[in-house]
Amino acid sequence: MSETVVRASEADEPLKELKQKIDDEQQQENTKKPSQGLAAFSLLLIILLIAAMAAAVYWLWPQWQSLQQQSAQMQQLQQRVSAQVQQQQNTEQQLLNTLSQQQSAKLGQLELQLAQTEQRLSLALQQALTEQQVQIQALRQQVQTKDSAPPRHWLLAETDYLLQLAAKKVWLEHDFTTAISLLNTAQEKLIKIDDPSLLLVRQAINQDIEQLRQLPTIDLSEVHLQLQQARKLTAQLALKQQHNNAMPQLTKPEGGVKQWRQTLHYYWQQAWSNLFTVRSAVPEDYFSLSKEQQLMLRSSLSQHLLLAELAALEQNETVYLAALEQAISQLGRYFDPANDEVSQLQSQLQQLATVNISKPELKALSSVSQMQQYQQQLEESSL
Template sequence: MSNEQQTNAPADKGQKEKRSSNVLSWFNLLLIIILFALAGAAGFFGWQQQQAATAETAVLTDRLNTALQKIEASNARETTLMQRAEALNTASQNLAAQVAHNTERLGKLPGAERQDWLLAEAEYLLRLASQRLELERDWEGAISMLTAADNVIIETRNPRFDKVRAQIARELMALRAVPAVDRVGAIFRLQALQEQVTALPWMPEKLIAEPVAEEEPLTLDEQTWYWNLWYTVRDNVIRMVRIRERDEPIAAPLTPDQQYYLQQNMHLMLEQAQIALLREQTELYEHSLQRVSEWLDAYLIIEDARTRAARAALSELQAWEVAPERPDITASLLMLQKLVEEQRRNGTVQPTETNVDEAEEAGTEEDA
């Protein structure tokens, strides 16, 4: 019996070793499968993140291209407007030269012919004043044209046209009573604000540490070992941890891409404000500047000289009246045309001081 037990003992031992090796093999196989599954899952998630990043990059690229196209279009419109302004200035200079030339010629004309020329010039100036105000929104130009027309009517020395002068005076008063907008100056201020946007202290640059009130140190007699230990621990904790109490939640710092797109959006809003100013679209102008003001409040991190200057310029631009109500200045033109037509229909010319002087000189020559 003991011999049989000795014979079966090695066999049982071999079976146990075989079973343990099988269990270890299955465990290794399971571990390999788990590792492959984890690697596959990691690769799948990485591929998904790469696809999402690629899609986001494509969207950002499209937005950037759109923003650049809008900026190029705005620059083209700005160039066109500046060219129109230069053309208007040239036309004004030519008109002034023509008026001076006509005045010189009129000074050499006698009697009724000279008065006809003066009335025609006054009518032309009144018509030009109305066009300046209605088409070009040029308040100063309209005032200059009305003043020039009044001076020309004075030269006629005809009391019949005093009513026209009175109407011109009322129209000048109405124009000066309305605050005119310096559109060129406003556009230059908006452009200066555009250039200043990139120089402002935006959120991602740095976070300013809030000042901490320093306590007066203790004297040497009071600085015992436990006080020194307490101050050392406290200073280390304060350097590592900073607690800020805020009534409102602070916005998360912007990424560089978000900061760039924020600045581009502000550029576009200021361009839109310039266009609204030229077109006298009050709601669009106010909305554009309000959006810029909200972005300044939300994403500017500190208040320094640059920030205060930008806010002051923006507040001044917001206070301007973009589309003031234009008074009607056509009554003087209609009145002058009516009087001239009546004078031509009657075929008579009211005597002026020039005509009387010429008649007296002619009579004196005949008597001599």
């Protein structure tokens, strides 16, 4: 029995070992299934990550390249700007250097001109002092010689001075009244001397006085004052205003159908007058003056009067008459003739246009040359 049990146990051992192997294989398969799932899931995750990285690289690579290009362009632009700034700084520096050189050159020229001017002034001052000293010495000699001379020589010297002064009044200032007064004073000096040899000089003085009295006297100061007052009135003068003269009003005919011609004519004229106004043309219709134009007209009239005033002071008759003629024409054309100030100013300008302001034809005073001849004869006789 025991042997059979032992044999039976020996026969079961292979079965146990086979069963144990089957169990082990099943356990290994059970353990392998979850690990294979994890491996597949990990492989899928890796593939997804690689695909995501490839997509990211595909999408971000052009942007990265564009960023690189933009950065390169920005660097180039910065380099250009820095180069332009440097060039501008160099140009400004050159301009500053040029200006400083020009200013230094101008300062040098000015200093040279100033030195030359100072030298010329010093020379002119020295010459003036020398001439003044010579004149003072000559005057001293004349005073010394005339202190011992008789009073007759003093009267002759005074007469000569009065004649020279009268000639200056005539030729330089056109003051004939003062010149006549000076000639009369010189005549009185010669009367005090009572020398028959001065008869020719006295006759020449009388001729000069008669010549100056025959000259027309022109009061240029009065003309100047009148024109100046007229210029002040230009800002207050009334200008012509444009008026629309209405057409005469037509009376509506009465009579109804019997006077149908008059009624038709009335309505025709009424409709026509609403469209157009027919009247005679007047000078005011050809201009419509604004405030600026009115100011320009007043200013133009004032300028014509000012030109006439200056021409009167210079005794330029042509310019004087032309300026007054333009002022009178402008006054009559653009200003209201019914206004009292306008009419008075127009008559005043017409009266001023008749004034003769031309320079008279003057002749040299014969008394001056006659007195010089007499003094020359005295010097020759004294020698």
